[in-house]
Amino acid sequence: MSADVTSGAVTLTSKQLARRRRRAGRARAWRLFRRSRTGMAGLCVLVFFVAVALLAPVLASESGLSVTQADGPILAPPSSEYWLGTDANGRSVLTLLIWGARISLFVGLMATLISVLIGTVVGLTSGYFGRWVGAVLFRLTEWFLVIPFLPLAIVLATVLGRSLLNIVIVIGVTSWPGTALLIRSQVLSIKERPYVERSRALGAGHRHLLGKHLLPNVVPIVFANTTLAVAVAILSETTLSFLGLGDPTRVSWGSMLDDAYSIGAITTGSWWYFVPPGVCVVLVVLAFTLVGQALEEVLNPKLRDR
Amino acid sequence: MTVAAADPAAAAAEAAQPRRRRSGYGRYAGVKVLGALGSLLFMLVVNFFLFRVLPGDPARTLGRGRLSTPEQLEEFNRTYGLDQGLGEQFLTFLKNTLQGDLGYSILYHKNVSDILVERLWPTLLLVGGSTVLAAVIGIWLGIRAGWDRSSRFDRFTTGGSLTLYSMPEWWLGLLLIAAFAVGIGPLPGIFPTGGLHSVDVDPTSLQGVLDTLWHLVLPVTTLTLAYLADYALIMRSSLIDELRSDYLTTARAKGLRDARVRDKHAVPNALLPTTTVVSLNFGFVVAGAITVETVFSIPGLGLLTTEALAVPDYWLLQGIFMLSSATVIAANLGANLLYGWLDPRVRT
Numbered sequence: 001m002s003a004d005v006t007s008g009a010v011t012l013t014s015k016q017l018a019r020r021r022r023r024a025g026r027a028r029a030w031r032l033f034r035r036s037r038t039g040m041a042g043l044c045v046l047v048f049f050v051a052v053a054l055l056a057p058v059l060a061s062e063s064g065l066s067v068t069q070a071d072g073p074i075l076a077p078p079s080s081e082y083w084l085g086t087d088a089n090g091r092s093v094l095t096l097l098i099w100g101a102r103i104s105l106f107v108g109l110m111a112t113l114i115s116v117l118i119g120t121v122v123g124l125t126s127g128y129f130g131r132w133v134g135a136v137l138f139r140l141t142e143w144f145l146v147i148p149f150l151p152l153a154i155v156l157a158t159v160l161g162r163s164l165l166n167i168v169i170v171i172g173v174t175s176w177p178g179t180a181l182l183i184r185s186q187v188l189s190i191k192e193r194p195y196v197e198r199s200r201a202l203g204a205g206h207r208h209l210l211g212k213h214l215l216p217n218v219v220p221i222v223f224a225n226t227t228l229a230v231a232v233a234i235l236s237e238t239t240l241s242f243l244g245l246g247d248p249t250r251v252s253w254g255s256m257l258d259d260a261y262s263i264g265a266i267t268t269g270s271w272w273y274f275v276p277p278g279v280c281v282v283l284v285v286l287a288f289t290l291v292g293q294a295l296e297e298v299l300n301p302k303l304r305d306r
Numbered sequence: 307m308t309v310a311a312a313d314p315a316a317a318a319a320e321a322a323q324p325r326r327r328r329s330g331y332g333r334y335a336g337v338k339v340l341g342a343l344g345s346l347l348f349m350l351v352v353n354f355f356l357f358r359v360l361p362g363d364p365a366r367t368l369g370r371g372r373l374s375t376p377e378q379l380e381e382f383n384r385t386y387g388l389d390q391g392l393g394e395q396f397l398t399f400l401k402n403t404l405q406g407d408l409g410y411s412i413l414y415h416k417n418v419s420d421i422l423v424e425r426l427w428p429t430l431l432l433v434g435g436s437t438v439l440a441a442v443i444g445i446w447l448g449i450r451a452g453w454d455r456s457s458r459f460d461r462f463t464t465g466g467s468l469t470l471y472s473m474p475e476w477w478l479g480l481l482l483i484a485a486f487a488v489g490i491g492p493l494p495g496i497f498p499t500g501g502l503h504s505v506d507v508d509p510t511s512l513q514g515v516l517d518t519l520w521h522l523v524l525p526v527t528t529l530t531l532a533y534l535a536d537y538a539l540i541m542r543s544s545l546i547d548e549l550r551s552d553y554l555t556t557a558r559a560k561g562l563r564d565a566r567v568r569d570k571h572a573v574p575n576a577l578l579p580t581t582t583v584v585s586l587n588f589g590f591v592v593a594g595a596i597t598v599e600t601v602f603s604i605p606g607l608g609l610l611t612t613e614a615l616a617v618p619d620y621w622l623l624q625g626i627f628m629l630s631s632a633t634v635i636a637a638n639l640g641a642n643l644l645y646g647w648l649d650p651r652v653r654t
Binding site for chain 1: 612
């Protein structure tokens with residue numbers, strides 16, 4: 001083994017070595033992840049829902065979403081033709097559910113992307129630069145952390161207007177502080193380590209230190225945190241859509257629940273209209289949470305015995 | 307002391323250190339109070355810009371439908387300083403807010419602050435009650451689960467908590483309404499579907515109080531289930547953190563029974579993080595029940611939010627937002643002060 005490495009070192013550049021090491025690290029993480037039964041279960045559920053969302057045009061015709069083209073009976077219970085019954089417009093609930101998966105997952109992923117981006121930039125900067133830049137950003141983060149999410153999101157959504165992009169923005173800009181705090185605390189501990197000090201002593205600039213030493217070290221944590229954040233973002237999308245703040249032209253699980261609630265499906269006992277979308281939300285959110293927790297355990301050995 | 311005296315540099319360092327390290331509770335509290343005031347000011351600035359600068363002409367968005375004549379418009383602009391520059395506008399806004407003038411609701415034709423006070427009580431009753439119940443049950447579950455880790459009870463509790471945690475709380479409310487208020491199939495519903503009391507009962511009489519409690523059963527159950535997952539999971543993990551501490555080994559070595567080691571030694575230490583979370587959550591009392599109040603038609607601040615949203619009544623929304631932010635900031639301060647008092651280590 002050792003002979004292999006020494007003989008390889010002659011021909012391998014440091015970049016190739018680093019790449020090899022990273023690949024080995026990923027393989028080890030995957031082996032550890034596979035050992036987590038709950039994590040694997042979550043992953044299977046996620047793969048299923050992502051496949052459904054991607055294959056939506058194959059699984060159900062998009063014309064099934066149109067209110068004017070709907071030809072089914074109104075609020076019919078599940079039958080052999082409509083597996084999950086129909087809604088108040090005669091549309092198949094199953095079709096709505098399949099297409100709703102697209103919007104719910106899209107909003108969840110995009111909003112998380114925005115929030116992780118903001119959170120990483122703010123966290124890195126506020127942890128790396130001490131003095132007043134760090135202090136100001138830290139205060140900002142703390143403030144956003146204590147502000148009640150739903151009222152803020154409602155206010156923003158009302159001011160911005162109702163569209164798919166706006167709901168992504170609203171969730172994204174209101175949910176980053178957790179990520180920022182997490183990354184800040186990591187950066188604070190990493191930047192005191194000897195190898196960073198050595199690099200600084202050799203004359204490394206801010207860009208080199210941030211890009212080569214700090215960012216690569218926080219990426220694993222960001223990764224686990226992102227998975228957990230998607231769960232929260234999907235929950236937020238559902239709640240905002242239920243309050244009528246979603247895009248009125250798109251069907252998501254949240255907007256289905258809003259429709260079901262406003263036509264009184266609960267009092268008429270039309271369970272097939274309001275139970276399936278909720279079950280889908282719970283399954284996807286739970287799956288993201290389980291995968292996120294399993295990832296955290298893989299990447300943070302201290303948590304492993306929990 | 308003799309060692310320090312021998313080395314002048316160390317003595318100087320020692321002299322400089324204690325001031326920072328031994329900073330007492332007063333200093334810690336002072337810093338936290340200042341921080342909270344800063345947050346409050348920042349919140350007011352954000353509110354000001356969000357509602358006055360973003361949505362175009364404030365006189366039209368804020369006073370929609372109410373201001374028909376040019377004279378009314380002018381008076382409105384004068385009262386709220388909208389004819390002045392941005393700086394003066396902000397000062398007027400600050401003055402009005404501090405005097406409790408949060409504007410005028412176009413939905414109810416009343417002052418926003420009066421409406422807020424009126425609608426506060428149902429929310430306090432619902433969310434306050436649920437928070438207390440959830441904290442007690444959640445902490446109990448978390449202790450039992452964490453102490454017997456990987457037992458069947460633990461797996462059941464953790465699984466259940468995670469599922470509840472993944473559930474939109476209003477959807478859980480809808481399910482409970484469908485099952486227990488509307489009824490499934492031949493089973494009739496026994497609980498009311500919504501509202502805080504029946505129309506024909508005087509809410510101040512004994513019968514009225516019982517009637518209100520009866521109406522609160524389903525919404526309180528919903529919120530309790532939604533909140534307790536959080537407490538159970540936090541309590542469980544902080545108890546597990548304590549499990550391998552030396553002081554527990556000592557307690558066991560003294561021959562104490564398992565239950566006593568748990569209740570007298572492990573739990574008091576593990577309670578610290580949970581206490582903070584519970585006191586923090588009290589801040590969300592105002593903000594927490596928007597959807598559940600809507601689903602159960604409880605006439606509190608949450609239902610008020612959805613009502614204001616439908617119009618949209620910007621001033622009412624702003625008032626609710628300011629009140630809920632202020633409560634959270636206050637509760638956050640309370641949690642910090644409590645934590646610093648309970649655990650001197652955090653007073654850095």
